[in-house]
Amino acid sequence: MKTVRAACTSAVAASLAVALLAACSGGTEAGGDGRQTLTVASVDQGSVEAVVEAFEKANPGVRVRLTTSGADQYQQQIRTQLSSRTAPDVLSVWPGNGNPAATHVLAEPGYLRDLSDRPWAAKLPDAIKSVAQYDGKTYTAVFGQNGIGAVYNEQALRKSGLAAPETWNELLQFCKDAASEGTPAFALGIQDNWVTQIVQYALVATTVYGPDPDFDAKMQAGQATFADSPWTTAMDKYQTMDKAGCFQKNPLGTNYEASQQLAATGKTLGIVQGNWVIALLKQKNPEATFTLTPLPATDDPAELLIPAAAGAGYGVNAHAKNEELALKFVDFVMSDQGMNLYATKQGGLPTLPDTGYNTDPALKELARFISDGRTVPFMDQLWPNAKVQQTLLSGLQEIFSGQTTAKDVLAAMDADYTSGT
Known part of the structure; x- marks a missing residue:
C-alpha cells in the first residue's frame, strides 16, 4: 500500500520506473572497486536510502545498487522479472495476498526464499506472522506497522x-x-x-x-x-x-x-x-x-x-545472485538499528517490541489505538x-x-x- 522515491532517479518517476527496475536488477559480481554488489528494488520512499547507507557503512566491502519506483509500476514489473530470473536479490513484498507483489502471490510459485531460519522470524508477533508467511513458512521481513x-x-x-x-x-x-x-x-x-x-x-x-x-x-x-x-x-x-x-x-x-x-x-x-x-x-x-x-x-x-497492519517488507529472490548478502541485508533491516531507522524515517512503528524506539508524537493516536486493540x-x-x-x-x-x-x-x-x- 505505499509508494516511493527513486534512488536511481528522482521521486516517483513513473515513466522511467520500468527501465530503471530492469537496469538496476543486474548481477552481483564484485565491482571495479573490489566491493561486492547487492541489488535491491524497493517501494519505500525516502526511507530505504538511509537504511542502505547504514548497511553499507556496517559492511565496508559491500555496495548496494538500489532501485525504487512507485507501487503501481513496481507491481506490474516484479513478477515478470522474477519469472525471467532478472529480478534483484532483495525486493519489496507486501504482507498477505492482496496484490501482485504480496507474500502469498510470490511465494506460491517459488519466487521467494524461505526466511524461516532467520533469527527474527520466530519473534514476529502472531498478527504479523500470519501475513508474512505462506504455507507455514516465513517469506517476508516485515519491519514496521x-x-x-x-x-x-x-x-x-x-x-x-x-x-x-x-x-x-x-x-x-x-x-x-x-x-x-x-x-x-x-x-x-x-x-x-x-x-x-x-x-x-x-x-x-x-x-x-x-x-x-x-x-x-x-x-x-x-x-x-x-x-x-x-x-x-x-x-x-x-x-x-x-x-x-x-x-x-x-x-x-x-x-x-x-x-x-x-x-x-x-x-x-x-x-x-x-x-x-x-x-x-x-x-x-x-x-x-x-x-x-x-x-x-x-x-x-x-x-x-x-x-x-503490517507494512510492506522485504523478500529474498529464490534465485538471488548473491544470497548471502541478501540475507545479511534483510537481517539488518530486522535488527533494532534497521527497524528503528525505518520507523524514524517513515514515521512508523517497529514490528518487534523492545527496540528502544521513541514513538513520533505525530503517531500518538495510532500507537494508542494499536495498544487498545x-x-x-x-x-x-x-x-x-x-x-x-x-x-x-x-x-x-x-x-x-x-x-x-x-x-x-x-x-x-x-x-x-x-x-x-
Missing part, C-alpha cells in the same frame, strides 16, 4: 481556525467550512490508482468491522458479500465526502506526489493517508508539524477503528487473490469519473473474491 487516518498540517489547521473533527457529522461540516474558506480539507491524489483505496479503507474499518468484527471470516465461509454489507455504506460515505468538498478539485488529475505537496504546504489542511506519508510531508516542509488521527465514520467516537487489518491482506484489490482500485477511479456505480464495483469484487486464486 502502519496505520491509515487523517493526517493534519497543524499550522494550516490553526490558521483556518478549525478543529480536527471527531464525528462523521463534524467531518462533513469541517469539509464544508474548509472549502468555503478556499482551503480544502484533504488532498487526494487518485491519479495513482493505489491511492483510491486509502479513504475507503479508513471508512470501512469503522462501518464494516465495528458492527461485525468477524466479517472476514464470514466472507471466507461464503456467509457474507461486499455488495450486501456495510461496504456499501463506506462507498456512500466516500462519495458524500467528495460532494461535501472534502477534497481539492480534480483528484483524478492529481497524483500522489502532488497531493503531498498540497498537504505539506497548507494548500489543504491535511491528507487521508498512511503514516508513511508523514516523513514525506516533513521533507517537503520541515517547519510544519503533522498529526495522524482516525478518520471519523460514525457519530460516536468510541466506535472508531483504524486500519493498522482498536484496529483492523488492511482489508486486502486477507483477500484470497490480488484481483479483488485491482477491481476496487480501478472501480473507485471509475466512480470518481462517473463511469460506474458503487453497486457494480462491489458486485465485481464479489465475483473476483469467489473466483479463487
Whole structure:
C-alpha cells in the first residue's frame, strides 16, 4: 500500500520506473572497486536510502545498487522479472495476498526464499506472522506497522481556525467550512490508482468491522458479500465526502506526489493517508508539524477503528545472485538499528517490541489505538487473490469519473473474491 522515491532517479518517476527496475536488477559480481554488489528494488520512499547507507557503512566491502519506483509500476514489473530470473536479490513484498507483489502471490510459485531460519522470524508477533508467511513458512521481513487516518498540517489547521473533527457529522461540516474558506480539507491524489483505496479503507474499518468484527471470516465461509454489507455504506460515505468538498478539485488529475505537496504546504489542511506519508510531508516542509488521527465514520467516537497492519517488507529472490548478502541485508533491516531507522524515517512503528524506539508524537493516536486493540487489518491482506484489490482500485477511479456505480464495483469484487486464486 505505499509508494516511493527513486534512488536511481528522482521521486516517483513513473515513466522511467520500468527501465530503471530492469537496469538496476543486474548481477552481483564484485565491482571495479573490489566491493561486492547487492541489488535491491524497493517501494519505500525516502526511507530505504538511509537504511542502505547504514548497511553499507556496517559492511565496508559491500555496495548496494538500489532501485525504487512507485507501487503501481513496481507491481506490474516484479513478477515478470522474477519469472525471467532478472529480478534483484532483495525486493519489496507486501504482507498477505492482496496484490501482485504480496507474500502469498510470490511465494506460491517459488519466487521467494524461505526466511524461516532467520533469527527474527520466530519473534514476529502472531498478527504479523500470519501475513508474512505462506504455507507455514516465513517469506517476508516485515519491519514496521502502519496505520491509515487523517493526517493534519497543524499550522494550516490553526490558521483556518478549525478543529480536527471527531464525528462523521463534524467531518462533513469541517469539509464544508474548509472549502468555503478556499482551503480544502484533504488532498487526494487518485491519479495513482493505489491511492483510491486509502479513504475507503479508513471508512470501512469503522462501518464494516465495528458492527461485525468477524466479517472476514464470514466472507471466507461464503456467509457474507461486499455488495450486501456495510461496504456499501463506506462507498456512500466516500462519495458524500467528495460532494461535501472534502477534497481539492480534480483528484483524478492529481497524483500522489502532488497531493503531498498540497498537504505539506497548507494548500489543504491535511491528507487521508498512511503514516508513511508523514516523513514525506516533513521533507517537503520541515517547519510544519503533522498529526495522524482516525478518520471519523460514525457519530460516536468510541466506535472508531483504524486500519493498522503490517507494512510492506522485504523478500529474498529464490534465485538471488548473491544470497548471502541478501540475507545479511534483510537481517539488518530486522535488527533494532534497521527497524528503528525505518520507523524514524517513515514515521512508523517497529514490528518487534523492545527496540528502544521513541514513538513520533505525530503517531500518538495510532500507537494508542494499536495498544487498545482498536484496529483492523488492511482489508486486502486477507483477500484470497490480488484481483479483488485491482477491481476496487480501478472501480473507485471509475466512480470518481462517473463511469460506474458503487453497486457494480462491489458486485465485481464479489465475483473476483469467489473466483479463487
